[in-house]
Structures are given as C-alpha cells and as structure tokens.
Amino acid sequence: MYGLIGKMKAAAGQRDALIAILLDGIDAMPGCLSYIVARDPKDADAIWISEVWDSQDSHRASLALPSVKSAIAKARPMIASFDEHHEIEPIGGHGLTKAR
Amino acid sequence: MYGLIGKMKAAAGQRDALIAILLDGIDAMPGCLSYIVARDPKDADAIWISEVWDSQDSHRASLALPSVKSAIAKARPMIASFDEHHEIEPIGGHGLTKAR
Numbered sequence: 001m002y003g004l005i006g007k008m009k010a011a012a013g014q015r016d017a018l019i020a021i022l023l024d025g026i027d028a029m030p031g032c033l034s035y036i037v038a039r040d041p042k043d044a045d046a047i048w049i050s051e052v053w054d055s056q057d058s059h060r061a062s063l064a065l066p067s068v069k070s071a072i073a074k075a076r077p078m079i080a081s082f083d084e085h086h087e088i089e090p091i092g093g094h095g096l097t098k099a100r
Numbered sequence: 101m102y103g104l105i106g107k108m109k110a111a112a113g114q115r116d117a118l119i120a121i122l123l124d125g126i127d128a129m130p131g132c133l134s135y136i137v138a139r140d141p142k143d144a145d146a147i148w149i150s151e152v153w154d155s156q157d158s159h160r161a162s163l164a165l166p167s168v169k170s171a172i173a174k175a176r177p178m179i180a181s182f183d184e185h186h187e188i189e190p191i192g193g194h195g196l197t198k199a200r
Contacts, residue, residue: 003138005105005148023192034134034195036152038103038188048105048188050150052136052195088138088148092123095134095152095195 001033001091002056007084009045011077018078019047025067031058033096045080052090101133101191102156107184109145111177118178119147125167131158133196145180152190 010018022037029035033052040046053059062068090096110118122137129135133152140146153159162168190196 001138003136005150019191026194029194032194034136034193036103036134036150036190036193036195038101038152038190041187041189048186050105050136052138086148087141089141090136090138091119093134093136094126094129094132095136095197097195097197 001052001054001089001096002059003034003050003052003088003090004059005050005084005086005088006048006082007040008047008049008082009043009080010047011080012045014078015039015045015047018075021071021075021078022047022049024071028067029058029062029065031055032062033090033098046083052096101152101154101189101196102159103134103150103152103188103190104159105150105184105186105188106148106182107140108147108149108182109143109180110147111180112145114178115139115145115147118175121171121175121178122147122149124171128167129158129162129165131155132162133190133198146183152196 031054035051038048131154138148
C-alpha cells in the first residue's frame with residue numbers, strides 16, 4: 001500500500017469551499033482505499049488530507065482522471081500553501097475500503 | 101467527527117513488532133470510523149497513525165477498553181518517543197466505516 005499525509009492552507013476564508021472541492025467525486029478513484037479530508041481546529045485556514053492507495057501507481061493514475069484534474073484546477077487558486085507532505089507505507093488498519 | 105494524526109518512534113529494531121500490537125484488536129472499537137497504521141519510508145523507526153472517530157467521547161472511551169489497555173501496556177516499552185500529535189476535525193471522505 002502507498003499513502004500520503006498532507007497539510008495545506010486555504011486562502012483566507014476559503015477553507016470550507018476548498019474542502020467541498022476536495023471531497024467532490026472521490027468515490028470514483030480506482031485503487032483508493034481511504035481518503036479523508038479534515039479541518040485543523042487550531043488553524044482556521046489549515047486542511048489535513050490523508051490518503052491510502054493500493055499502490056503508488058494507482059495514486060499517480062488518479063491524477064490523470066478527468067474528475068480529479070477538474071478538481072485540481074478548481075482548487076489550485078484557493079490554496080495558499082502546502083505545509084506538510086509525508087509519504088507513508090500503510091500496513092493495515094480499519095477503514096481500508098475499495099473504491100469503485 | 102474527531103480525529104488524530106500522530107507520529108511516533110519505535111525503539112530501535114522494534115517497529116514491526118510495535119505495529120503488530122497497534123493493529124491487534126482494533127476491529128472492536130465502538131465509534132471508530134478509520135484507524136490506519138503506517139511505516140515512514142524515510143525513517144526506519146517511525147510510525148504514523150491516523151484515526152477518525154464519530155466523536156471525541158468515543159475515542160476517550162476506547163482507551164478504557166480492556167483490549168486497548170492491554171495493547172497500550174504492551175506497546176509502551178517499545179515506544180521511544182512521540183514526535184507529532186495533531187487533533188483534526190474530519191469532514192468527510194472515502195473509507196469512513198463503522199467498526200463493530
């Protein structure tokens with residue numbers, strides 16, 4: 001398995017709108033086992049995203065999906081910065097679920 | 101929802117054994133929606149844990165479960181340090197699944 005944990009900052013006042021874009025259309029990502037978007041309660045602009053994929057190739061392939069490309073294009077102007085980006089090797093757990 | 105993203109370091113050489121303990125018995129945690137344990141590919145001792153719960157109360161209650169208390173007791177001597185600990189407010193995503 002392959003995973004990512006990242007933290008980004010939305011442009012001021014745009015966090016909830018950005019989260020809505022990040023959550024749109026994520027059910028149709030082949031190989032995605034978990035994809036969770038969260039607010040940071042200590043920072044009004046910060047968003048955490050944690051992802052698990054069956055392989056790094058599936059993650060790479062997802063970036064070429066029309067729905068994902070469209071979401072990235074919409075999201076980009078609303079992102080102020082990328083603060084953390086960690087690749088991880090998920091071993092197991094609860095909530096790892098095949099997407100469509 | 102309530103969540104945690106944390107990074108800990110295992111005592112040298114004990115990461116895989118610690119991960120096995122962290123993954124044991126996690127299916128029986130009421131209110132747990134996601135619980136994923138991962139290796140850090142850049143640090144041979146580091147472990148990432150990301151958790152989503154239906155509420156902070158469910159997370160607190162899990163710490164009193166006999167299975168969890170036993171796992172914490174076994175794990176503690178194998179943990180060298182806690183490096184990161186972030187509370188998060190999950191909004192949605194894929195892979196949020198009710199445990200037993």
